[in-house]
Structure formats: structure tokens, C-alpha cells
Amino acid sequence: MNSSELDLELKPAAAELLLSVIIPARNEESVLGACLASLVRQSEPGFALGSQWELIVVNDDSTDRTRAIAEGYEGVVVMDAPPLNLNGAGVLSGKSNACWAGAQRARGKRLLFTDADTLHETGDLSRALHEMEKYKATLLSYSPRQIVTGFWQRAVMPLVFSELASVYPMKQVNNPESGLAAANGQFLMVERDAYFLVGGHRALGSTVLEDVALAHNIKSEERTIRFRYAPDALSTRMYRSTAEMMEGWTKNLALLFPRAIYLAAWRVLDVLLFFGLPGLAVGMYWLQPWQRGVLWLLWVRTLWRFYSRVARSNFPASDVVISILGVPLFVYLLVKSVVDHKVKKSVAWKGRTYSGG
Secondary structure: OOHHHHHHHHOOOOOOEEEEEEEEEOOOOOOHHHHHHHHHOOOOOOOOEOOOEEEEEEEOOOOOOHHHHHHOOOOEEEEEOOOOOOOOOOOOOHHHHHHHHHHHHOOEEEEEEEOOOEEEOOOHHHHHHHHHHHHOOOEEEEEOEEOOOOHHHHHHHHHHHHHHHHHOOHHHHOOOOOOOOOOOOOEEEEEHHHHHHOOHHHHHOOOOOHHHHHHHHHHHOOOOEEEEEOOOOEEEOOOOOHHHHHHHHHHHHHHHOOOHHHHHHHHHHHHHHHHHHHHHHHHOOOOOHHHHHHHHHHHHHHHHHHHHHHHHHOOOHHHHHHHHHHHHHHHHHHHHHHHHHHHHOEEEEOOEEEEOO
């Protein structure tokens, strides 16, 4: 690390603006332009880019046109993340390393970390600032409207997000009396002073679940956090392909769901009951009518229980309907995530390998 990098790490910039928006970007040429276009349109009166807020893109060792695309937008600050050390002491994940570097450069009283694959509605930055003030929140995080394409994304993504809604109910997350904390790194706004007080992303180590870890650190200081589903603020297409979706959820599921194998077993039971009960009702011809009726009632109860759970995902009804067909892949991803984290002790993401466990 040279002297300029050391200064960047130890001497954060002075807070001079209302907000700093920080985008960590690694090989994001296919999505970064649309994200930046949606952000530079944030042009409410008195909230001009440059005078009230700044937009920082942290290029994370990209090998594509990510940096060039960012440099094509007037007023956007473009910087490179420090070299990433994946071995030894002080190891950070690539995203945490980039976010921490951007935070040192930032001049805003509040910091917004958002991903390169997000699309922001006009005015969502100033509205988010007002929301933080209204609820006296130290950290505000939004869960975006998810844009999915292809059969497997449409079938699997509602399953993941419905389980997230069950494990991290927003009422509990937002309750100061509850120890439960959660956030979504696709939109995470935090007060600058509190961020640096808890050590920011530098304190998170190599965890690939940096958003939840940061929220936990903030809430542990008895600060208020607010987390909600926000289709009014932004949308995102998390994954560009089925393979990318599988790698992404393999990286995260075992960390998001502490009882992942238990969850996988319950989803297997859902499939068995969903398809097995009608088969038994029709195939077991010697049953009395009332016995068939009991099987059909059990099937209806299975449908109700399964779909009422998946409906919490906030996905379109058509995706919720076909989600039963995504259960086998979801179960596979849960098991693979546990194996990679607990047995292999390593997970892969965007060309890098991180320690699991």
C-alpha cells in the first residue's frame, strides 16, 4: 500500500454535502450505464448533483468497460479500489473493500451504498433522506422490485424472497426492542458518523453478507434501522443468467438461513405433498369417497400453506404460481451453499474465491 492509499484509509474526507452515493462496480458494463442515468436524473429543486450530493463509482479491478462508462457521465467521481488482499490479516471481500474505499473519499453527511444493477426512480434519494428524518433512522435500507427473466429465475426467486420475508420480518427488523437486524446492499443509506463509529465495511472482514452484518453492527449500538420493500424507489435485475443466479445464491443462502438444511427438508415435503396427494387420491381406487375427500382436503391445505407463504415475496402472481416447480433447484442451492460454506470452506463470486464458514 503506497502513502496515498494509506492516507485514503486513515483520513476520511470532511462532511460537506448532504449525501454521497457510492457504487462498487466490478465488470458491470452491461448495467452501470442505466444505473448512472437513473441517478443523474435526481434533479429535484435544491438537490443538484455536485452542490448538494455526489456520485462516486469505485471501479473494483474491472476488466471490461466499467471505468470508461462511469467516466462518460459528467459530475461522477470515478476511483479505483485499492488492491484486494484475499490472504492474511485484514481480509475484506471485494465489495466491502470497494465500499470502504468509496466511504473514505465521500463528503456526504449520509452515505448511500447502492449496486450497479439498480434503477432508481426520480426523486428517490431526497425522499429517502426525508424518510430517515421522519423515522429518526440511522440506517435506511430498501428491498427493490426484482426484475427476473427466464423460467428458472421466475420460479426460484420468489421462493428465496418469501423465505427472507419469513426469517427477517420487517416489523421485527424495524423494532428497536428486537435484536434482529437486516438490510439489502442494493440500497443501504447510513449516517456517516455512525458508519465510521462501527468501523464501516472495514470491520466486516471477508463476509459476503456485508449488508446484514453492517445493519447488525449499527443496531448493536442501539441505533434505529428501517428496512422496507420499496418498489416506489428502485428496481433491480440481480442476475443476468441462471448460472449467475445459482452462483449468487450459493454464496449467500447458508448465511441468510441458519437452518438451511431444515428449510430444504420442508420444501421437499411441499413437493411430495403437492404432487403426491392427488396421485394417491386418483390412484388408490379402493378408497372410500370420504377417504379421497380427506386427501383432497389435505392437498388444498398444502396449496394454501405453500402459496400464502410464497406470496410474501412481492413477486407477480404468475411467478408465484410456477414457484412450486422451482423448489427442486431451490433445495439444491440450499444444500450446495451449506456444503460450500461448511465443508469446502470456500465460495466463489465474480471470479474470486472467499473463505466460507
